[in-house]
Amino acid sequence: MSAYRPPPLFTLVHACAALLAAGSLAVTLYGGLEERRVALAFGVLVTVGELARRNGALVREPAPLGAAAALSYALLGEAGGRATHHGPAQVVAVVLAASLLGSVPHVARGQGPTLDHLARRVLTVAFVAVCFQPPYNRGMFDDWGGPAYALLLLALLSLTALCDAVLAAALAHSRTGWPFGPVLRDELRAICGIGSAVIATGAVMALAVAVVGLWALPVFSVPLLLAQMSFRRYAAVRATYRQTIASLARATEVAGYTPCGHARRVAALSQAVGRDLGLTEPELAVLEYAALMHDIGQLSLVDPVPAGATAGLPAAEARRIALLGGAVVRQTGVDEAVAVVVERQADPYAEQPLAARIVRAVNAYEEKSREGGLGGPLTALEELRLATAGEYAPEVVESLARVLARSSLTLPMTG
Missing domain, CATH: 1.10.3210.10 (Hypothetical protein af1432)
Incomplete structure (x- = not known):
């Protein structure tokens, strides 16, 4: 029997994510952390989000709070009125380290995140950070104030969500052979559910932290945590419903x-x-x-x-x-x-x-x-x-x- 060979797309995506993660960690370790309190606060929030993850075959985003915190950190230009100076490499390094730390209990139970999930998290966060941090640090968004700046953040996050949906559909198609079109349709439909909540929370967190500081993080995390609990209860009801039907069958x-x-x-x-x-x-x-x-x-x-x-x-x-x-x-x-x-x-x-x-x-x-x-x-x-x-x-x-x-x-x- 020949050994299993992963599809080329898997190898490409995982290799790109691994190289990006390794490079970001090396740059961050060499240059040190900028704004350590800010990095620690967002890292803790990503870790909490991973600890609260919900696993399941039909779950599109298993850790919505962790995803929102990661995207928010990538879009952070100020904290409490003071400019931040972390770059894309530090964003990827902090998010990756926090995600791995929060996944430890799940891995111990045999329910840890898949390589696809980690690779997508690294690539999407890097995409947002590269699109936002360098232009912001060069002052390109200084004239964007009020609603225009908020719309800019929402546009970047929406574009990221679309790219992530395409990547997730391509990986699922490569892994299972399911038609790409229907899989992409289901991924895009999921954006209207928990995906929209992640986008909105990520943008609001970045805006709130810029004005009031790190105290905004726990305040604006509560709605998404409550939404996640509601999704978990719904999943439990659906599982019970299916078990009842299977018993009847x-x-x-x-x-x-x-x-x-x-x-x-x-x-x-x-x-x-x-x-x-x-x-x-x-x-x-x-x-x-x-x-x-x-x-x-x-x-x-x-x-x-x-x-x-x-x-x-x-x-x-x-x-x-x-x-x-x-x-x-x-x-x-x-x-x-x-x-x-x-x-x-x-x-x-x-x-x-x-x-x-x-x-x-x-x-x-x-x-x-x-x-x-x-x-x-x-x-x-x-x-x-x-x-x-x-x-x-x-x-x-x-x-x-x-x-x-x-x-x-x-x-x-x-x-």
């Missing part, structure tokens, strides 16, 4: 209607196909929930379907089970969109929403590959391709083939 397995792990495998592969087809994050959530509960209608059957395989049933019987499933989903209080996907998974594909087409094709693939033994996955995919004329959407089957080829995925025979 396992009812068919516990009752012996479907094989162990079937719903989980269909949900995982459906999500991969949905990403390949460019579904948004909310659409992917609906798709996942529908895939988990796609067989729940079998609980209403008196005589179980052999091995829970509904792909080979007559159209009328498959549609009846799907309608029963939709009725059960509605009684559980789950989102109406999930019920629609479940009850329409057996309709002719030309009349189905895209999520229902995906669930139908992936469910058939999983059932056929399980029945086919060692050669099952290839045989199942070929059967689906031959049936695209009437049963399965051609674009979904081709997307499924791309996902399987990209990940060399063969579904396990058991849960």
